[in-house]
Amino acid sequence: MTSLARALRAASASMLLSGAVVASAQAADTPSATAAATPASSTVADTAAPQNGRFSPSLVEQGHYLATASDCIACHTVAGGKPMAGGLAIASPVGTIVASNITPSTTNGIGNYTEQQFADALRKGVRADGANLYPAMPYTAYATLSDDDIHALYAYFMQGVAPVDQPTARTHLPFPMNIRMSMKFWNALFLNDKPYVADPHQSEQWNRGRYLVDGAAHCSTCHTPRGVLMQEKLDLSMAGAQVGPWYAPNITPDAAHGIGTWSQADLVTYLKTGRLPGKAQAAGSMAEAITHSFRYLNDADVNAIAVYMKSIPAIGSNGSEDAIQGAAATSRFDQGKPSNALPAFRGKGFEAGMAGDTRGAVVFSANCASCHGYNGQGSSDGYYPSLFNNSATAGANPNNLLATILYGVDRETASGHVFMPSFGSQPGAVANLSNDDVAALANYLLSHYGNATQKVAAADVEVIRQGGPRSNLLTLARVGIGAGVAVVLIVIVLLGIRSRRKSAQARR
Ligand code: HEC
Ligand code: HEC
Ligand code: HEC
Known part of the structure; x- marks a missing residue:
């Protein structure tokens, strides 16, 4: 995964605010001293910290599982860097925020953090020195974490992560965002710090699912649209939102606009593998969440997530920000037959200046057909997906189609590495397709394979190429x-x- 991809994934998080029910309780079993409570960091940065073993291996392992479920590593590690050593520059709508070194280094990490300070960073967004963190650190979601889970995470970070005595770059946001104090007002408005209360009318499985969805897995931070102050719009929870260049679709159980036609097993399969044949495949920030986090969740937890997700309120087009495609009664995963599998472009001349559909067809045959097939039908084993009837081509908007073309697909799962090269301007791209070519290609695919009501202009391509719409x-x-x-x-x-x-x- 490239650091660009990570930064893009994290861009989402820069706007975090979960509607989570939240725990404000003090962490239990808080060590009283700071440095005294934490052994000095090892000089050997590459091996696991030879800490004093005050936490049991099983507690450390439990913390490791939670850290994976919470995807701490996605933001706190640069590509090829030491785990949790920070330094990743996260592109946020208000400027670049650098993720901290959260290894137990006493000089450059969080080795001197008490468990209470650790709890406050995770649930209140307050650093050990009392300064406010920016919500690029998803404390609004982690606020749901129970005291027991904070304790386990603390044990893992103090004892299961190797200390790295290496500073990170500093965050310099433009005025007035450089005033960390301003986050106090934002928190007062939007941070829900009421403790998580299990709903006695729901099953234990449902409650576990909700706890994970709102907290560790922080689904809503990407899938819920934001207001002007970047807060989540609670009444549109999971109704779909733009996250950097990628669109995190409506995942409410609405049959037409959401994933109401997906079964429990479908959702479990998608979260574990990032692929649901004939319907959807995960790229962008979702691919990263699956690669680093969701695929490691145990079956009980993934099933609990799916049970809860199937129970949340369905939100249709009236609720969604975007005017979603035409036929509201049918699922966006069921678009009928392709209108025309193969337009007559051959023999029409491949010279530049070809207009619209022909140009799109030519770009398709030159760059895409080798994998996705001449008719976009995909390969028979399903490794190369059919582009027809597909989340990316039939979605609420064409942004994921554009993002896929410009950034490709890169996902690691138990069944192997899934990779589509990128056709954008970043290093490693197989071809740098111009905005006009990408627009022609996208329009060709939309009109023949997907949501024909959508039209793309070159300017739309440029917005996605620049990392997605900017926040105002x-x-x-x-x-x-x-x-x-x-x-x-x-x-x-x-x-x-x-x-x-x-x-x-x-x-x-
Ligand atoms: C979406 C990105 C993201 C994720 C996921 C994330 N963090 Fe952070 N975290 C950040 C950023 C960015 C900062 C620095 C924010 C700032 O400077 O205001 C930060 C800061 C922190 C700090 C403050 C350290 C200091 O003294 O500066 C702690 C502690 C921390 N994170 C722990 C965690 C843990 C533990 C997890 C997983 C449970 C986690 N983070 C997951 C982005 C993230
Ligand atoms: C870091 C941002 C992020 C997080 C966190 C996240 N998602 Fe996603 N999700 C996305 C994006 C972006 C897509 C679109 C991916 C694509 O189509 O290539 C997506 C796609 C999906 C889809 C497919 C929907 C469709 O119509 O194709 C489902 C289902 C889904 N996510 C469920 C979840 C659940 C459940 C969680 C929490 C357990 C979650 N996501 C957490 C960003 C995120
Ligand atoms: C080298 C083979 C290869 C080429 C060339 C290729 N793709 Fe792909 N494409 C893939 C693979 C692999 C996937 C991911 C399948 C998965 O996620 O399971 C994919 C996924 C997609 C998706 C779905 C992405 C999502 O998030 O839902 C779209 C749309 C797509 N490709 C369009 C294109 C277009 C348009 C081109 C030409 C510019 C192209 N592909 C070129 C291999 C390729």
Whole structure:
């Protein structure tokens, strides 16, 4: 996985806010001392920390499982770098945020963190020195973690991770986002820190599922649309959202717009392998979540997630931000037959300047047909998916089709490495297709294999190439500050006018 891909995956997280029910309870069994409680870091950075073994191996293993379920490594490790040593630059809509070194290094990591400080970082977004963290660190979701789970995670980070005595780059956000204090106001508005309360009317399995979905697995941080202040819109939970260049689709049980036609087993298969033949395959940030996290979850946990997901409120087109494709009664996974499997492009001349459909067909045959087949039918073993009737071609919008072309697919699962090369401008791309070519190709695929109501322009391709739509949060904040300054100036001017009048009256 490239660091670009990671940064893109993490871009999502920069806007985290889960509607999670949250635990504010203090971590149990908190060590009282800081440095004294944590043994000095080893000078051998490559091997597991030879800590004093105050946590049992089974507790450390439990913490390891939770760290995997929470995908800490995705953000806290650079490609090819030491695990949890930080340094990954996370592109957020307001600027680049560098993930911390969270190895137990006492000089550059969290080796001096007490369990209480660790709990506060995870559930309240507050660092050991009291400064606020940016929500690029998904504390709004981790706030659901129970005291027991925090304890296990702490044991793993102190004893199961090798210390790396290496500093990371510093985060420099533009004004006014560089004021960490401002997160206090954001937290006051949007951080739900009520403890997770199991719903007694639901099964233990459902409660486990909800605990994982809202907390460790933080599904809603990607799949729920955001408001102007980057908070999750709770009434549109899981209704679909743009995450960097990728669109995380509606995964509510709505039959037409969500995944209501998927069975429990379908969802389990997808979360474990990232592929549901004939329906969907995971690329982008979902591929990364599967590669690093979901595929390692045990069957009980994946099934619990699926049980809970099938129970959440279904949200249809009326709820979704995007006008979702035409025939609302049919599932987006059931689009009927391809309108035309193979348009007559051969013999029409392959010269540049070919218009629309022909150009798309030519780009397709030159770059895609070798794997996906001349009719986009895919390979018979299903390794190369059919492009017809597919989440990427029949979705709510064409963004994942564009992102797939520009960034490819890269996913690691138990059954092997799934890879499609990229056709964008980054290193390693097999070809750098122009925005016009990508738009023609996408329109060709949409009209023949998927959601024909969607149309792509070259400018849309450029937006995805640049990493997805930009947030206007920074502009808003600047305008907000500007407005604040303006108000103060107006007040001063008014006061000035009044006092001048008064002194003028006094002179008369
Ligand atoms: C989506 C990305 C992401 C994930 C997943 C993530 N973190 Fe973070 N984390 C960050 C970023 C970014 C920062 C730095 C934020 C800042 O500087 O305000 C951070 C900061 C921290 C800090 C504060 C350290 C310090 O002193 O600076 C701790 C502790 C931490 N993370 C622990 C964890 C643990 C444990 C997990 C898994 C349970 C985790 N993180 C998962 C992105 C992430
Ligand atoms: C880091 C962001 C992120 C997280 C976390 C995440 N997803 Fe996704 N998810 C995506 C993206 C992006 C896609 C689209 C992938 C594609 O089609 O290539 C996706 C696709 C899916 C799909 C396929 C939907 C379709 O119509 O094709 C399902 C189902 C899904 N996610 C479920 C989940 C569940 C359940 C969780 C939590 C356990 C979760 N996701 C967590 C980003 C995320
Ligand atoms: C070298 C073989 C190869 C080539 C060339 C190739 N693909 Fe793919 N494509 C794949 C593989 C492998 C997958 C992923 C299958 C999976 O996820 O299980 C894939 C997946 C896709 C998907 C689904 C992605 C998603 O997130 O749902 C689309 C759409 C797609 N390709 C379109 C294209 C287009 C358009 C081209 C030409 C620009 C192309 N592919 C070229 C191998 C290829």
